[in-house]
Amino acid sequence: MIALWDTTATEVVDALAAERHSAGGTSGLALNLVVIVDEQGERDAEVALTHAAQQHPCRLLIVVRRDGHGDTARLDAEIVVGGRLGPCEAVVMRMYGPLADHSESVIMPLLASDVPVVTCWFVPPPPCAAEDPLGAFADRRITYSAHADQPVAALRVRAEDYNPGDTDLSWTRITYWRTLIASAFDTATAPAESVTIHGSASDPSVALMAGWFGTRLGLTPTIRDAEVVRDSPHLPAIKAVSFQLEGGDEIAVTRDEDGRTLLRRTGFPDRIQTIKGRMLGELLAEELRHLDPDQSYEAALRECTRPGGLCQAEETA
Known part of the structure; x- marks a missing residue:
């Protein structure tokens, strides 16, 4: 040294x-x-x-x-x-x-x-x-918009100045959630007709999750503000996500205070796994694995910050 x-x-x-x-x-x-x-x-x-x-x-x-x-x-x-x-x-x-x-x-x-x-x-x-x-x-x-004074409003700034190669660790925080939900839809019997996110309305990861659903499912999710106990400040403040499918079937993912995550699907056995909170270094290491532009992040960011979108509603409130 x-x-x-x-x-x-x-x-x-x-x-x-x-x-x-x-x-x-x-x-x-x-x-x-x-x-x-x-x-x-x-x-x-x-x-x-x-x-x-x-x-x-x-x-x-x-x-x-x-x-x-x-x-x-x-x-x-x-x-x-x-x-x-x-x-x-x-x-x-x-x-x-x-x-x-x-x-x-x-x-x-x-x-x-x-x-x-x-x-x-x-x-x-x-x-x-x-x-x-x-x-x-x-x-x-x-x-890392989660560290901003107004985290959700900070996403609008990120969208306004976006250039290929930009990303945000608030997006990286929901990787496990996105992976689990995407796998649940592998057995879906019909398209989703509604989505509800139970989580903190002031968490930018929740807004980006909603934007991701908007781009993937063509739906505007309902966000029900809920208090979330987290084992890490770098875990998104999401308690549950539920989907109503056309025809009446349901998919729901719920996480408890110990990190155990329950996946329920109509017609299938319940599945339990653990989504543990990750440290800041783990989030950064994930982002460093790929240096190409993250098109999924860009699409989710633009969806949740579009005129009349979730971030604008948060700023107005």
Whole structure:
């Protein structure tokens, strides 16, 4: 590990090269991962990034924007190769003053060549992620609307500034739910004529789930606001989803406080499985497995934020 205080971008590049040589380097880098955090979220972010790096060896560039950084530009950097942050080449940079608003000047020289770039915001993202200096050069841009002051309203911003390659971890949170529900429809005897979601109306994952149903089933779901006990803050606040099929058959998925999920279908035995809450690092690792544009996310996002849609109704309320 190398620590540099009040340093420059050139010195950081040289120190990273020296540390790679000393540690033998990290072979087979899969990508560059640029992550923007604040002081309060730095520790949780490092835990998540360590988990993600176990599955995706990367050059990890963490930008910590210091609170109350004043008028003097300053850069402190910590370089770790194959250390506490997992099998990656990591540079943790704390930026002060005007430098915090121009961090791309430090990041660009540090990017590993010939591998994709993913930029992830663990803080409120800029209005248009694809046009932000740290998002413009990225192949994928990952936000997390659940951390916004108004999470559901934040989805409208994501829809307005959407560009191919954008995604949101609020969408990743419902992967298990979508998989289970899609498998239930493999045995459906008729099309669905109504959908009801029991969950928190203030959860962006619930809105995206409703948007997904709209694109897949051509229906506008009813959301019944319900208090949901979760074993992880990164699990969507969904208690149950039920479908009424044409002809009277029903499909229902219900999750209890212990994570046990009951699938009920007319004419079939009940099925029980567990949907456990996932940590932030698991969500991020899932998103890093595919770097192509997520068309399903785009469609669900646009459906739930269309004029008169669920997010607009939430903002009006």
